[in-house]
Every structure is written in C-alpha cells, then in structure tokens.
Amino acid sequence: xxxxxxxxxxxxxxxxxxxxxxxxxxxxxxxxxxxxxxxxxxxxxxxxxxxxxxxxxxxxxxx
Numbered sequence: 001x002x003x004x005x006x007x008x009x010x011x012x013x014x015x016x017x018x019x020x021x022x023x024x025x026x027x028x029x030x031x032x033x034x035x036x037x038x039x040x041x042x043x044x045x046x047x048x049x050x051x052x053x054x055x056x057x058x059x060x061x062x063x
Contacts, residue, residue, distance in 0.1 A: 003046040003059025009036060017049060017057030029055055030063070 001008060003015060016028040031051030038047045046058030 001062040003062055004042055004044060006036065006038060006041050006043075006047050008062060009033060009047050009049065009059055011036065014063040015049065015051075015059045016061040016063065017051065017055065018046070018060050019055060019057040022057075028060055029057060031055060 003009060009015065011033050013033050015033055016030050018026060018028055031053055033049045034052045035050040036047060037049060037056065046060055048056065048058050050056050
C-alpha cells in the first residue's frame with residue numbers, strides 16, 4: 001500500500017520510508033511509526049513520519 005494518505009498510516013504500523021539523503025537512490029529503510037509529522041491529509045511524495053529508532057522519512061510503502 002502506498003504512503004500518500006495520512007489516514008492509512010497509524011502509530012505502531014510497520015512501514016518503509018525514504019530518508020532525505022536517500023531520495024536520489026531510492027534506498028528504503030524499514031521501521032515502526034512513532035509519530036506522524038505531516039499535518040495534511042495527503043502528500044504526493046509520501047507522509048513524513050518519525051520511526052521508533054529516530055529516523056525521519058517519507059512513507060513509500062505500508063507493510
């Protein structure tokens with residue numbers, strides 16, 4: 001599932017995110033959502049979240 005709708009992402013969900021420095025390569029990091037940082041309902045590049053390990057990125061895939 002894509003990560004462009006805020007309603008689809010819940011705290012505690014396992015997701016794959018792309019970090020800012022990995023946007024060109026598309027390297028994905030997997031983790032569990034601690035906070036949802038994007039306030040709007042949708043975002044074309046993915047909803048920005050903070051993972052439990054502190055990594056911040058945009059959700060590309062919900063597992």
